[in-house]
Amino acid sequence: MRAVQITEFGGPEVLTVSDVAEPVPAEGQVLVTVGRAGINYADTHQVENSYLAKATLPLIPGGEVVGRTEDGRRVVALVGSGGYAEKAVAQAPYAFDVPEGVSDGDALALVLQGTTAWHLLKTSTHLRAGESVLVHAGAGGVGSLAVQLAKLWGAGRVIATASSAQKRDRVLALGVDAAIDGDPDGLKDRILAANAGRPVDIVLEMVGGRTFDESFEALGRFGRLVTFGAASREPAQPIDSRRLMKGSKTIAGFWLADCFREPALLADPLRELFDLALAGDLHPVVGGEYGLSEVARAHEDMRARKTVGKLLLDPSR
Incomplete structure (x- = not known):
């Protein structure tokens, strides 16, 4: 599958698309075919290994994805890393069902x-x-x-x-x-x-x-x-x-x-946020979408403060 895999830490220049093996879910995990991945400012720290949680190489960045599980559920999932790819694995308690009426971009904006x-x-x-x-x-x-x-x-x-x-x-x-x-x-x-x-x-x-x-x-x-x-x-x-x-x-x-050890600390707020979005009271801002091959530019734009709202990554291009 296509994924952004880094083999050295650094800035946007280390982000390149590679062909890597598909992840295999272990017990208690789900495999997600990624429709869109989220891009976060924290990803820039992960790529240069300056984040609170130290990373190891090789690394596929990306902390959250939205897509379909093998049994057809539409979920938004927190994955920690591995999101900048066509497929990703998530711990089952952190793959949340997305209600009808909530777009992929809105789901990614709200989950993290x-x-x-x-x-x-x-x-x-x-x-x-x-x-x-x-x-x-x-x-x-x-x-x-x-x-x-x-x-x-x-x-x-x-x-x-x-x-x-x-x-x-x-x-x-x-x-x-x-x-x-x-x-x-x-x-x-x-x-x-x-x-x-x-x-x-x-x-x-x-x-x-x-x-x-x-x-x-x-x-x-x-x-x-x-x-x-x-x-x-x-x-x-x-x-x-x-x-x-x-x-x-x-x-x-x-x-x-620090909320990850207790899924309810994420599931309960997310449910409330989905309800607010569906009611039209909360409007997530989706600021742009980049193809997988454009990920370096996405990081450059984000670090240069050129972006607004939630940024999306499309692994199909």
């Missing part, structure tokens, strides 16, 4: 990025009605869903950052109250201005480095900041514990992989 947004707001930061929420990279896969969920769940004011005027227009169309430039220079002041001069209650942060630092400075009393990525590939400044005490602030971390 949607459940991440769900947990960021409900599990990590415990959003309460009326609170202000700052979402970094609001035009991205997680961000575009998080801003909608925050609004649906009663946030008082939702602010999003985005790297271009066009992306800021996109997040405004999703219903945010304010969209600001995400450049770290002067970011704290822009956050405060967007929140009528007040610090924010909740920050969803996935950039790291100076963006993390500026966001923490804009956090109000009893505020909660959750970090779930490091797109800048830069470390934030160390946080003195006394800075947490003053203002009673909380910093949390979130990694979806």
